[in-house]
Amino acid sequence: MTLRSDLFIDGKWRPGADGGRFEVVDPADQSTVARFAIATAGDCHDAVDAAAAAQDGWAAAPPRERSELLRAAYEILAAETDDLAEVIVRENGKAWADAVAEARYAAEFFRWFAEEAVRVHGDYRLSPAGDKRIIVDRQPVGVSLLITPWNFPAAMATRKLAPALAAGCTTILKPARETPLTAAYVVEALFRAGLPAGVVNLVTPVPTGPMVQLMLDRPEVRKLSFTGSTEVGRQLLHACADRVVNTSMELGGNAPLIVLPGADLGEAVAGALLAKMRNGGSACTSANRFYVHDSVHDEFVARMDAALGAIPAGPGLDRANELGACVSRAECEKVAALVDAAVAEGATLRRGGRAAGAFYDATLLTGVEHGSVINRTEIFGPVTAVVRFTDVDEAVRMANDTEFGLMAYVFGEERPAVAVARRLESGMVAVNRGVVSDPAAPFGGVKQSGLGREGGTEGILEFLEEKYIALTA
Structure with a gap:
């Protein structure tokens, strides 16, 4: 070649x-x-x-x-x-x-x-x-x-x-x-x-x-x-x-992913993995802010933790690996700095958080506060940052509380999920799925x-x- x-x-x-x-x-x-x-x-x-x-x-x-x-x-x-x-x-x-x-x-x-x-x-x-x-x-x-x-x-x-x-x-x-x-x-x-x-x-x-x-x-x-x-x-x-x-x-984007009460957690975790880990999280459509309802929060986190821990990571030319490197050491350092800032603000590092060269672990943070540094910033890396919520209206408000409006994800029973999707200030919304990109569909954002x-x-x-x-x- x-x-x-x-x-x-x-x-x-x-x-x-x-x-x-x-x-x-x-x-x-x-x-x-x-x-x-x-x-x-x-x-x-x-x-x-x-x-x-x-x-x-x-x-x-x-x-x-x-x-x-x-x-x-x-x-x-x-x-x-x-x-x-x-x-x-x-x-x-x-x-x-x-x-x-x-x-x-x-x-x-x-x-x-x-x-x-x-x-x-x-x-x-x-x-x-x-x-x-x-x-x-x-x-x-x-x-x-x-x-x-x-x-x-x-x-x-x-x-x-x-x-x-x-x-x-x-x-x-x-x-x-x-x-x-x-x-x-x-x-x-x-x-x-x-x-x-x-x-x-x-x-x-x-x-x-x-x-x-x-x-x-x-x-x-x-x-x-x-x-x-x-x-x-x-x-x-x-x-x-x-x-x-x-x-x-x-x-840019800062895509919210909302898991509603009554969501099928098997479907939600599978979709969340696609939405977060596709391209190692380096996508403007990547799920960035995870808002998970209190009734399903603990089980979702446990399942997500196990799924992230099972992802083989390493050089991309080894076809067995599913998580490659960041595009540069500088980009990896940006991701690491965001995770460090989240922990300093009170988040719990449940998994990952380690850098090696341009590689960064699949990482899971819980106890993240809406409005924190990592919540306001497009991560562009393999980091899942979870915010717990109890009221759906509040979740919608938090999801829309950003200057960005490219992509959003909603997981839940179809009728309430579509109702939430219609309220989100976003150019694209995925309902119960982790990828929307298609050459036949209009791609773009608002705000x-x-x-x-x-x-x-x-x-x-x-x-x-x-x-x-x-x-x-």
């Missing part, structure tokens, strides 16, 4: 203009996987130039042509699931099963939006006054800057690239510095599928902030799609303000968890703009 470690600009792989490179490190053993090219200001300008030059031609390409290219890229990634999973594990550190699941999920975005590319609808109708015909057309936004995080390096890339390409937009992909090899693998798949030069470009600038600003300042760049922290999202919204750049933001939606029929609309044309009746 050849790992691409160069920039991809105007249909060609090339080193950065000044020859600089940064190390991509395997968090499991701290070995250097590759040295990736650093994009200079000139490289970033070249990427914008290439995307701008290709925009008109790609927008004019028949939807079926764009569809078939995306379908070809899907076929490539689907046939190479294990190869892509290995790249993900080596630079991200996650468990093998999580990496395989991500590789399959990533490929599905190319298949889904291959189908959506030929189903962009407009409108044609007579005005109420009868004096005109109203045509509503949808056209590509234009050159799109796509910024992706390290936690799902393949899926976040395809979740942005696929709808942008399906809509007729050319793109510049800026992946996280920790995981550029996965992004390069995805771009290579598109290249092999026959992507025209300039339609997708890949840059990895260091330092990131000034180079992103440079690209956003270019008038050719009409769209920013960002997945990452709310803090960085706010900064990017400010950066987009002067030119009123069209933005989509998938930002400070983001703007817009990715996936579903809604996802392609983020890269299209309505044009109203009036004709004489």
Whole structure:
């Protein structure tokens, strides 16, 4: 397997203009996987130039042509699931099963939006006054800057690239510095599928902030799609303000998981494990704040404790392990600091709480107080922090007591669980299940968890703009 470690600009792989490179490190053993090219200001300008030059031609390409290219890229990634999973594990550190699941999920975005590319609808109708015909057309936004995080390096890339390409937009992909090899693998798949030069470009600038600003300042760049922290999202919204750049933001989360009285605890624990431990807890959708009713609290905690203790942990390339490393030692230290703060505030460490290199134990905290540091912070690690409650209305109030509103989970008898779900201030709610992500469903949050939606029929609309044309009746 050849790992691409160069920039991809105007249909060609090339080193950065000044020859600089940064190390991509395997968090499991701290070995250097590759040295990736650093994009200079000139490289970033070249990427914008290439995307701008290709925009008109790609927008004019028949939807079926764009569809078939995306379908070809899907076929490539689907046939190479294990190869892509290995790249993900080596630079991200996650468990093998999580990496395989991500590789399959990533490929599905190319298949889904291959189908959506030929189903962009407009409108044609007579005005109420009868004096005109109203045509509503949808056209590509234009050159799109796509910024992706390290936690799902393949899926976040395809979740942005696929709808942008399906809509007729050319793109510049800026992946996280920790995981550029996965992004390069995805771009290579598109290249092999026959992507025209300039339609997708890949840059990895260091330092990131000034180079992103440079690209956003270019008038050719009409769209920013960002997945990452709310803090960085706010900064990017400010950066987009002067030119009123069209933005989509998938930002941070602090997902509550509520276990109601009468919940099936076998179902609740199984779902909670998925909601918490998928990707080692490094997911914006990860269950972060566990609110468990007093009547089921002790049994839920006992079962969760046993389940967490049975998870095999270690390097992701060992396929027997179900919990891999954090993406870096620095991220592991952040998780450890949150657990230490929780204990200092009075929580009980029931299980785990140990770090070794970039590995952190599956950890269970009880006696956590609503509003404590760990309760207010997106943990991004394998830590279950349980708050006991006695009143369902109070649980809903606590669940909504956050600036975030991306994901929530409710476990209980169906009717009361759905009633609670409808009261939660969240863009997505899972009822009696631990995973909701699906390319066919709209993914996104409310409040400070983001703007817009990715996936579903809604996802392609983020890269299209309505044009109203009036004709004489």
